[in-house]
Amino acid sequence: MSEKRILGFFQNFGLAVSATCISRQWTGGYDLFHQEKSDLYHSGITASDYVQIDDTSACVNGTNQYCQIVCSPLFTAYFTTPKKDRLKVLSVLTDFMPPQYLYNRQAQTLLETFKLTDKTRVAIDAQLPFDVVMNESEFNAYLPSSP
Numbered sequence: 001m002s003e004k005r006i007l008g009f010f011q012n013f014g015l016a017v018s019a020t021c022i023s024r025q026w027t028g029g030y031d032l033f034h035q036e037k038s039d040l041y042h043s044g045i046t047a048s049d050y051v052q053i054d055d056t057s058a059c060v061n062g063t064n065q066y067c068q069i070v071c072s073p074l075f076t077a078y079f080t081t082p083k084k085d086r087l088k089v090l091s092v093l094t095d096f097m098p099p100q101y102l103y104n105r106q107a108q109t110l111l112e113t114f115k116l117t118d119k120t121r122v123a124i125d126a127q128l129p130f131d132v133v134m135n136e137s138e139f140n141a142y143l144p145s146s147p
Contacts, residue, residue: 031131037077041095044075053093068092101139103128 003022010017044084045051051072058067058080066084068093079092090099103124111121127142 038095040075041070041077044072044077045070045093045095048072048074051093053089099136101134101136102131104131 003019006022007017007019010022033042048070053071054069055066056069058065060080063082065080066081068079068081068084068089070079081088081092082088087099091097108121108125116124
């Protein structure tokens, strides 16, 4: 049930309750449940031979967003995200863990597949450390800064 409907329920009986109070009461302080969802999601992904992801539009407080549905024969999980770009999908699939970056032989093969010029691939080889896992800020330090 939406926060708006819960507020309407209380107002129907003449009770003055703020939307903030309802939100805090119904969603705050439940870190245990958020952790349980995360644990269940991780278990579902690791126990499945495959997972599938799909999305559908969702309106959240008047803003268009996306409901990401991750499922297998063993589980279904739902996440609402403001975007559905590649990085957001990867974020959903990794349960919103901070991204990690790795430049290795597989990445080099992808650059060849994407038909990057030899000059560009040589420049990337010279720039990025090989076989080193980097967090986002470490990786961004290697990217050229915007003018």
